[in-house]
Amino acid sequence: MTRIAVDAMGGDNAPYEIVAGAIWGAKDYNVGLELVGKPDEIQQVLDDIKENGFRSDCGRAGHLHKIEVDYTKLDIKITPASEVIEMGEAPGAAIRRKKDSSIVKTVEAVATGSSDALVAAGSTGAAMASSLFGLGRLPGIIRPAIAATMPTMNKPLVLIDAGANSNSTPEMLHQFAVMGAIFSKDVIGVENPRVGVLNIGEEAGKGNELAKNTFNLLEECKDRINFVGNVEGKELFSNICDVVVCDGFVGNVALKVTEGTGAVLFKMIKHEFKSDFIGMILGWLAKPFFRRIYARTNYEEFGGALLLGVKGITVISHGRSKAYAIKNAVRVANEAVAKGMNAKITGFYE
Amino acid sequence: MTRIAVDAMGGDNAPYEIVAGAIWGAKDYNVGLELVGKPDEIQQVLDDIKENGFRSDCGRAGHLHKIEVDYTKLDIKITPASEVIEMGEAPGAAIRRKKDSSIVKTVEAVATGSSDALVAAGSTGAAMASSLFGLGRLPGIIRPAIAATMPTMNKPLVLIDAGANSNSTPEMLHQFAVMGAIFSKDVIGVENPRVGVLNIGEEAGKGNELAKNTFNLLEECKDRINFVGNVEGKELFSNICDVVVCDGFVGNVALKVTEGTGAVLFKMIKHEFKSDFIGMILGWLAKPFFRRIYARTNYEEFGGALLLGVKGITVISHGRSKAYAIKNAVRVANEAVAKGMNAKITGFYE
Numbered sequence: 121m122t123r124i125a126v127d128a129m130g131g132d133n134a135p136y137e138i139v140a141g142a143i144w145g146a147k148d149y150n151v152g153l154e155l156v157g158k159p160d161e162i163q164q165v166l167d168d169i170k171e172n173g174f175r176s177d178c179g180r181a182g183h184l185h186k187i188e189v190d191y192t193k194l195d196i197k198i199t200p201a202s203e204v205i206e207m208g209e210a211p212g213a214a215i216r217r218k219k220d221s222s223i224v225k226t227v228e229a230v231a232t233g234s235s236d237a238l239v240a241a242g243s244t245g246a247a248m249a250s251s252l253f254g255l256g257r258l259p260g261i262i263r264p265a266i267a268a269t270m271p272t273m274n275k276p277l278v279l280i281d282a283g284a285n286s287n288s289t290p291e292m293l294h295q296f297a298v299m300g301a302i303f304s305k306d307v308i309g310v311e312n313p314r315v316g317v318l319n320i321g322e323e324a325g326k327g328n329e330l331a332k333n334t335f336n337l338l339e340e341c342k343d344r345i346n347f348v349g350n351v352e353g354k355e356l357f358s359n360i361c362d363v364v365v366c367d368g369f370v371g372n373v374a375l376k377v378t379e380g381t382g383a384v385l386f387k388m389i390k391h392e393f394k395s396d397f398i399g400m401i402l403g404w405l406a407k408p409f410f411r412r413i414y415a416r417t418n419y420e421e422f423g424g425a426l427l428l429g430v431k432g433i434t435v436i437s438h439g440r441s442k443a444y445a446i447k448n449a450v451r452v453a454n455e456a457v458a459k460g461m462n463a464k465i466t467g468f469y470e
Numbered sequence: 471m472t473r474i475a476v477d478a479m480g481g482d483n484a485p486y487e488i489v490a491g492a493i494w495g496a497k498d499y500n501v502g503l504e505l506v507g508k509p510d511e512i513q514q515v516l517d518d519i520k521e522n523g524f525r526s527d528c529g530r531a532g533h534l535h536k537i538e539v540d541y542t543k544l545d546i547k548i549t550p551a552s553e554v555i556e557m558g559e560a561p562g563a564a565i566r567r568k569k570d571s572s573i574v575k576t577v578e579a580v581a582t583g584s585s586d587a588l589v590a591a592g593s594t595g596a597a598m599a600s601s602l603f604g605l606g607r608l609p610g611i612i613r614p615a616i617a618a619t620m621p622t623m624n625k626p627l628v629l630i631d632a633g634a635n636s637n638s639t640p641e642m643l644h645q646f647a648v649m650g651a652i653f654s655k656d657v658i659g660v661e662n663p664r665v666g667v668l669n670i671g672e673e674a675g676k677g678n679e680l681a682k683n684t685f686n687l688l689e690e691c692k693d694r695i696n697f698v699g700n701v702e703g704k705e706l707f708s709n710i711c712d713v714v715v716c717d718g719f720v721g722n723v724a725l726k727v728t729e730g731t732g733a734v735l736f737k738m739i740k741h742e743f744k745s746d747f748i749g750m751i752l753g754w755l756a757k758p759f760f761r762r763i764y765a766r767t768n769y770e771e772f773g774g775a776l777l778l779g780v781k782g783i784t785v786i787s788h789g790r791s792k793a794y795a796i797k798n799a800v801r802v803a804n805e806a807v808a809k810g811m812n813a814k815i816t817g818f819y820e
Contacts, residue, residue, distance in 0.1 A: 327636060
């Protein structure tokens, strides 16, 4: 049975929502768990949920559903960790200083083979640094990268690198393309994913040196990667590619600009509908429609981003994650393990 | 009287919509015009509009209003140009080869002092290249940059550089900050504009070398620039800064991702409301509200982006521009001339 290690202390809503989401996922996807953190706090949440259940909006903003999970019917291991790395701490220093922190111990669980994959909703930097340090890189991989999943009208788009490296080379971006395509196929279920380079024009020869050289590298191995050329920011969601590769600085800006644009548009919509009485009534009547759009674009559906290229599966969830997001993170981690994603990545370079 | 040179042949809707917008702007803002292109085609549009007027949605998507402009009551000069640079042509080669193209002649009108500023809706690359070549840089300016204007809930945000340079230095970004702030104050009307560096984290020390070094440079001259630190993509529209500086590659991606996100969200909304009968009725009733949101976020309101740092004022309008956008481009060009923006930019470095 696959076992997923979960940093029970990481994230704004830890430990309650994290533990709730973890056992919800364990039940739904039939996986074992290793909950890492302060044992008494974790046990208290488990007992509380066994008795009372918990409530979740199931990613649909609004009505809360009662979810019941009896942890005694699951395969759960609790692994103690006495410290927690906070959001503001410098990741590198923090993982060296806090050797008994929940994230370091969660990574250790995978490194020692006690678990098969991990989910962490605390400091992204700490999850990345401890995974890099504790798991090491897959053979042949220059630098691991973060693969983020973005909603579109069709299948979700993989953006890689979403922030692990802000000084990439074309060779790194080539590897991101390989890893992103395997992730898209195995976890998102896209047959023969189309790979594009995020660029400022569609024609070959456009963009900065990195984009131009990456284009050329990928053009050379079209027999192994379904390379479709340059993709502009405005075409990201137009179903012209399934995986888009870029430097982590650019990718992080793109990812967060998407978040910011979505937020300001929904704010403008709210503002307009509240501007008069008819609008208020229409807005109220239209709520179910807006909720469905919200659900489609909700980051919680995807559970989190993957750190690809390390010896292990690391799912990095949003710091604001609630139970529903963590449940999906467990699903993603389980999928990645079941499909043997890492073996396929190393296999590409053999 | 200020005179604005307009490339009458550039853009998807040239010459009709371009000429219509130009004379509309000339009438509304009381400026002289220099229409550059094929004289008979331009004259035909002028005569047609004098007789029949033209129709515009005034940036509000939907109902068309009839606009009447009698060109004989305006101060209009027609300057012949026999060639047109098409969207696909390589800008550098095209402006050298087509010396009698409308964009080259439009730039020449400003270079020779016949006009005070120019508006161009054709190939952005050609407008940039011919402005750089034909007007030259302002003294002390390393590289000109494109300042794009983005809608927010409050005053529009200036993003600079939106695509002129994809290999920037911290010194260049420092100058973009100065030019962007002067533009924000003079044309958008923001008193003491707040300047931020587009980055992947808020704390000092975050990001790539360019972002870090730009942060330090701007931090050193806080007495002359209202520098507010790093700004993340998701905070762009949260009213924490009025001007955001970045490399042109990153800026172009950010600008276009905003466009792409807006488009896919409106598409999702349409799709949801069309999914059942009640939705269709609600969607129909809610149309005026959505139109108001559309109008708020419509790029046409801003007329176009400015190429800052050249000896002259170049407004680069969207290739899809219709009359309303060109009218606003004339307004922006006129504003920039009236406020003596370029004198202030050179003044900063004296």
